[in-house]
Amino acid sequence: MTQTEYEQIMQQVKREPLPKRSDHEIAHLVEDLLRKMTIQDQLGQCFLTAFHGEFTYGPEFEAADVPTLVKDGMAGNLIGPYDNKVGYKMQEIAITQSPHKIPLLYANDIIHGCRIGFPINLAMSGSFDPALVERAVKVIAYETSHSGTNITFSPMLDIVRDPRWGRVVESPGEDPYLASVMAKAYVRGFQQNDLLSYDTVGTCIKHFVGYGAVEAGRDYNTVDMSERQLRNIYLPPFKAAIDEGAVALMSAFNIYDGVPITANKFLLRHLLRDEWKFDGVTISDYESTDEIINHKIAESREESAQICMKAGLDLEIISDSYVKYLKKHAEENNELKQAITDAARRVLTLKYRLGLFDNPFKNIYVNFEEKWLKEENLQVAEEMAEASIVLLKNEKILPLNNQKILFTGPFVDTNHVVGAWGGKVRNEDSVSLLDALQESNIAYSYVKGYALKEGKEDDLDALLEEAKASDVIVMTFGENQWDSGEASSKADVHLHPAQLRALKAVKTLNKPIISIVMSGRPLIINQVEELSDAVLYAWFLGTRSGTAIVNTLIGKCNPSARLPMTFPRHIGQIPLYYNAMQTGRPARDPNNYYTSKYLDVPNTPLYAFGYGLSYSSFDYSNFVLSTKELRKEQVLNVTLDITNTSKVAGHEIVQLYIEANSFSVSRPVKELKAFEKVWVEAEQTKTVTLHVSYDAFGYYNINNEFTPEQRTYHIMVGSSSDNILLTDKIQTR
Ligand code: BGC
Numbered sequence: 236m237t238q239t240e241y242e243q244i245m246q247q248v249k250r251e252p253l254p255k256r257s258d259h260e261i262a263h264l265v266e267d268l269l270r271k272m273t274i275q276d277q278l279g280q281c282f283l284t285a286f287h288g289e290f291t292y293g294p295e296f297e298a299a300d301v302p303t304l305v306k307d308g309m310a311g312n313l314i315g316p317y318d319n320k321v322g323y324k325m326q327e328i329a330i331t332q333s334p335h336k337i338p339l340l341y342a343n344d345i346i347h348g349c350r351i352g353f354p355i356n357l358a359m360s361g362s363f364d365p366a367l368v369e370r371a372v373k374v375i376a377y378e379t380s381h382s383g384t385n386i387t388f389s390p391m392l393d394i395v396r397d398p399r400w401g402r403v404v405e406s407p408g409e410d411p412y413l414a415s416v417m418a419k420a421y422v423r424g425f426q427q428n429d430l431l432s433y434d435t436v437g438t439c440i441k442h443f444v445g446y447g448a449v450e451a452g453r454d455y456n457t458v459d460m461s462e463r464q465l466r467n468i469y470l471p472p473f474k475a476a477i478d479e480g481a482v483a484l485m486s487a488f489n490i491y492d493g494v495p496i497t498a499n500k501f502l503l504r505h506l507l508r509d510e511w512k513f514d515g516v517t518i519s520d521y522e523s524t525d526e527i528i529n530h531k532i533a534e535s536r537e538e539s540a541q542i543c544m545k546a547g548l549d550l551e552i553i554s555d556s557y558v559k560y561l562k563k564h565a566e567e568n569n570e571l572k573q574a575i576t577d578a579a580r581r582v583l584t585l586k587y588r589l590g591l592f593d594n595p596f597k598n599i600y601v602n603f604e605e606k607w608l609k610e611e612n613l614q615v616a617e618e619m620a621e622a623s624i625v626l627l628k629n630e631k632i633l634p635l636n637n638q639k640i641l642f643t644g645p646f647v648d649t650n651h652v653v654g655a656w657g658g659k660v661r662n663e664d665s666v667s668l669l670d671a672l673q674e675s676n677i678a679y680s681y682v683k684g685y686a687l688k689e690g691k692e693d694d695l696d697a698l699l700e701e702a703k704a705s706d707v708i709v710m711t712f713g714e715n716q717w718d719s720g721e722a723s724s725k726a727d728v729h730l731h732p733a734q735l736r737a738l739k740a741v742k743t744l745n746k747p748i749i750s751i752v753m754s755g756r757p758l759i760i761n762q763v764e765e766l767s768d769a770v771l772y773a774w775f776l777g778t779r780s781g782t783a784i785v786n787t788l789i790g791k792c793n794p795s796a797r798l799p800m801t802f803p804r805h806i807g808q809i810p811l812y813y814n815a816m817q818t819g820r821p822a823r824d825p826n827n828y829y830t831s832k833y834l835d836v837p838n839t840p841l842y843a844f845g846y847g848l849s850y851s852s853f854d855y856s857n858f859v860l861s862t863k864e865l866r867k868e869q870v871l872n873v874t875l876d877i878t879n880t881s882k883v884a885g886h887e888i889v890q891l892y893i894e895a896n897s898f899s900v901s902r903p904v905k906e907l908k909a910f911e912k913v914w915v916e917a918e919q920t921k922t923v924t925l926h927v928s929y930d931a932f933g934y935y936n937i938n939n940e941f942t943p944e945q946r947t948y949h950i951m952v953g954s955s956s957d958n959i960l961l962t963d964k965i966q967t968r
Contacts, residue, residue, distance in 0.1 A: 241320055245601045253431040253590035253597070261587040265580055268335060274565045274572065275558075276308050276334055277579035281544075283312035283342060283518070283552040301325070308334040309558050311582065312550065313341055315383065319599050322383035326595050338595035340586055342439065342518075345387040345658050346405055349378035350607035351616045352653045352660035352777030355755055356391060358623035360407040360799040361774075361847070363888045363912050365420035371619040372424025374612045377434045381606040382659070383599050385589050386437035386483060388518075390421035392472040393442055393487075395800065396810040399452025401723030404655050404755035404775075406447060408799030409812045409844060411468050412907045415475035422479040430482065431590040433597065439518055440476045442487035443496060443507075445469050449489060452809070454724045458489040463900065465491065466935045468814075474511065482585055483516040486548060488523050495530045497523040498539070503547030516581045517547060522554040536560060545571060549578035608664060613779060620776040620783035626794035626848040627770040632707065632747050634790025634850060640677055641701050642668065643684040644711035644737065646753045646773075654755050654775030655720025664778050668711070668751075671781030677789065680705065687715055689733035695740050708741050709749045709788070712763060716775055719755025728806065729759045742766045751784060757802045761841055772798075790850060795886035795912065797847035797955065804841040807833070813844035813956040814903035843957035845907070851885030853915065853954070854878040857922075858961040860950065865943075866968045871927040875952060875961060879915035888912050889952060891925045892959070896947040899937035905956055908932075925952070932967050943967040 256264075269277065284301060304310035305328045316322030322341060329339045347353045353371050362368060379387060391405040394414055407414035418440070425438045445465060449456040460469070473484070486496040486503065496502055497519050507513040524543045525536055533539035540556035541564055551557045565572040590597055600606070626633070646652070650665040672679050684698030702708050712734045717723065730752075739762075741748060750767040752760060755775055763770055771794070776783050786792040803811045822832040832838055854877070861872035877887050891909040895902045909925040927950075932943030947966055953959035 236324065241323060242601050245323065245596070245599070248594070248596045248599070250433055253593045255431065256587065261584055264587060264592075265583045268337070268583060269576060269580060272335060272579070274575055275562045277575050278558045278561055279308040280311035280337065280579040280582040281550050281575065282310050282555060282558045283314065283340075283550055284310045284555065285314040285553060302328055305329050305339065306332045308337070311337060311339060313339055314552070315341060315343060319383045319601065319603050322599050323596065326599065330595050337583070338586060338591040340582070340589070340591065341383055341385045341598070343379070343384040343387055343658070344389070344656060345375060345379045345384065345436070346389050346391065346656035347375070347654070348658055348660040348777055349375055349382055350659050350664075351375075351378060351612055352657055352665060353616050353619050354623040354776045355404045355654040355774050357404055357406055357408060357755070357799055358774035358776065358796070359619060360413060360417050361625060361796040362619070362622040363413070363797055363910055364622055365416050367619060367622055368417060368420040369424040370615055372421050373427065374615050376425045376427070376436050377612070378607055379436050380434050380598050381600050381603045383603070384436055385591065385598055386439050387425060388439045388441055388485060389425070390418060390438065390476070391441050392418050392476060393447035394469050394472065395447040396812040397452035398728050398757040398800065398803070399724050399726060399809060400447065400449060401454060401655070401719045401725070401756070402446070402721060403757075403800065404719040407472065409801060410799070410814065410907050411471040413799060413910075414472035418472040418476040419479045422476050422481050426480055426482070428480065430588050436598070437482040437585065437589055438476070439483035439485050440473060440481045441485035442520060443473055443484050444487060444502065445491050445496070446487035446489050452724050454722050455488050458491065462492070463935045463939065466939070466941075477511060477513050477515075481515060482588065483518055484513070485518045485520055486523060488520050488526065490530060495523070495527045495532065497548055498527050498532060498542045498546045500546040508547065514581065516549050516585050518550040519543065519548055519552050521552060524548065524551050524556055525554040541571060544574050544578065547574070549581050616777055617779035617782055620779045621786055621792040623774060623776060623796050624783060624787050624794050625772040625796045625798055627772055627842055627846075628764060628767060629848055629850070630768040632749060632768040633788065635677065635707065635788050637678065638706035639704070640679045640707050640709055641705035642672065642679055642681045642709045642711070643698055644734070645685070645687045646711035646713060646751065647681055648683065651716050652753065652775050652780040653777055654716050655723070660777065666779055666781035668781045668784055671785040675785050675789065677785070685733055685737035687713070687734070688731045693733065695737060698737065699740060699744065702741055702744055702746060705746070707747045707749060709751065710738060710741060710767075711751045711753065712738070712760070713753035714755070714758065716755065728756060730763070735762055738762065738766055749788070757798070757800050759803060759806060759841070761804055764841060790883070793850045793883060793885040794847070795849055795888065797845050797888050798842055799844070801840045801844045802842040804839070805836040808836065808840070811840055814906055817901050817904055839957070843955055845888070845890050845955035846957065847888070847955070849885045849887070851879050851881040851883045851887070851915070851917070853887045854880050855952065855960040858952065858963065860963050860965060862965065864966045864968050865929050865932070867929050869929050871965060873909070873925045873927065873950060873952065874922060876920050876922050877913055877915055878920040879917055882917045884914065884916045886912050886914050887954065889923050889925065890955065891927065892951045892953070892956065893927075893932065894949040894951065895934070896949065896964075898934065898944055898946055900934070902934055905951065907956070929967065
């Protein structure tokens, strides 16, 4: 097919509103189809594959066997496409040549940007701004939906507590409540409650569940936790996303209670289907059906396929054991046969819900690049990037004024600021710090000085020379954008010594130092904190990175983000998180030797969850609780005044935590239950009301029932998990 032929055909693809079908009508259509399908046809719908050399569709495409699989109805779903023309061709084969002319479903990993790069997900979570995150994700959905993709393997909803784990970069952080709020924002952003829209994509939430608890932070390592811990800490964001309408869910690589999630009947059937009534598609992770052989719960692919299908895993991705082995077993085993039909039913239903039967080319466009990098969308990326920068320290040095500023280090002249899982986002489109400085009025100079690790480019002499002639030195630190992400765990999360050497050398000049740290995870940055006058944590901010940082340095943007994960001060403290369980020997009394403490480091983190500064300062007052006794279905309204005591307008993030005074099981020392990001004009006061439902006090108790019990709770409001400013108590009845 020539390009011209392709374009002519695509011109005929109508973009009219797709027919809205009721669940009943879809069920009817799907049953009709299922009746005509053989078990092997149904298994074809339960397989998602990729082209070999999947991301470089070129001549290999013609050679690959995928077109034959599609034609034979053996592969009903594909990863990609990375090229819409290929997407068109394959879809055309599916709807004209495959046995039942069923359209393909295209899935892709669009995590924090399709072509416009948004901040890494961990950073977006730290904005504590679900409305902005939803707007950002809506842009991501817009670009994705014009790039051939029908569903995205996103959002990643793993609660994380260990910065050694490289995948913290994709996560919403350590707190179940913040993660649940973000989960809903992502699902709304991607799906806009309208799966038939041409501007939305379906979501596949992942990795269900507990993957963030891999032991020692080593990716793909084992996980062990109680059901209570799973339910209270790890499951809530998944439940929130499902309640918001997420259409698919990916099983995690790890085990839960000895059974890989991909083969875990308790989780995939009893919990998801029976308890939560989830009717979307369950999808394996990359070859995770085969991996249950490595977990030693199956001896062959033939066996693993049967175990996973019976457990309730609908769709196998990449490995092909379902299509290869299940047919013959299904003929002799009714349970398996039923499971296959149920799985195919859910996949077909999803294709109907997405409108693919009505327009299989719904997300395929010839001129899809025109939809990318639109200025109004880049503006959203800039806003999101600004809202994700955390100010960790400021000794009255920021924002910058008219001084002579030297910029130095590895993150000034680089556009490698996208972070892991960038999709089609390109470094080349990203604004480096140096690009943004050139556009600004800052009187700056730049000396590279030192790199991420020591190398040939290091020139501390040149750096010190220039530093002597400057008023302020802005130093950049961090880790490479690929040092976090899948399979990118690290045993040591310190900055490289070469960077600290540069910091100490500059410090000898006794000039103000502003440090900017870029990284996909919390790093241990004690010395940066100690030796700098100001510290900004800039994560990886994506396409508008440089602009957002410069705007923050000059005060055009007043930093407002907070830490979505605790920053340890010592590697031996890991895992360290604010919502730790109570202990029988809390380290409250310094005169008592026998408490839960270390001899060599304090228990406290360098920076706590929820911490972050702004160029404004705020006072909290007039704390009023709407009731002292909360009954079922009631809402506690907590009202307070926030006064901006500075001359700069800014955001404050008011955080409400609770602590159960007693309960039938031990609970965390603090649990975030509400927050509000409020804009307060300079020297003004705003009244804020936080709402906490009766259920928000709930916890899986001694009988594994979700209940607040009839207990006393401390209500604590503050500007971070370790800065509680107002407290009171209530009673649940
Ligand atoms: C990752 C998933 C991803 C999948 C498909 C896996 O290796 O764990 O997060 O969605 O690949 O690309």
